[in-house]
Amino acid sequence: MDKKLLDILACPLCKSPLIYDKSKQELICKADRIAFPIRDDIPVMLEDEARELTNDEVDALKK
Known part of the structure; x- marks a missing residue:
């Protein structure tokens, strides 16, 4: 993923x-x-294509 694209x-x-x-x-x-x-x-930035994160995934992001 291009860093410049990710920034915007x-x-x-x-x-x-x-x-x-x-x-x-x-x-x-x-x-x-x-x-x-x-x-x-x-x-793919469409709400219908997104998936919900599991509780374990959310907890891992906090670390």
């Missing part, structure tokens, strides 16, 4: 910054507890 992307729901999870190819919004997929190097 924000959650489409709450406008919070996103965290890039390279291993899962997702952009994570901690505020809304959702993850947006990245497919073929393109972030």
Whole structure:
């Protein structure tokens, strides 16, 4: 994921910054507890495509 692109992307729901999870190819919004997929190097920033984070995933983000 391009660092410059990541710097300008924000959650489409709450406008919070996103965290890039390279291993899962997702952009994570901690505020809304959702993850947006990245497919073929393109972030899919649609609410319908996002998945809810598990409690374990949210706890891991706090560390």
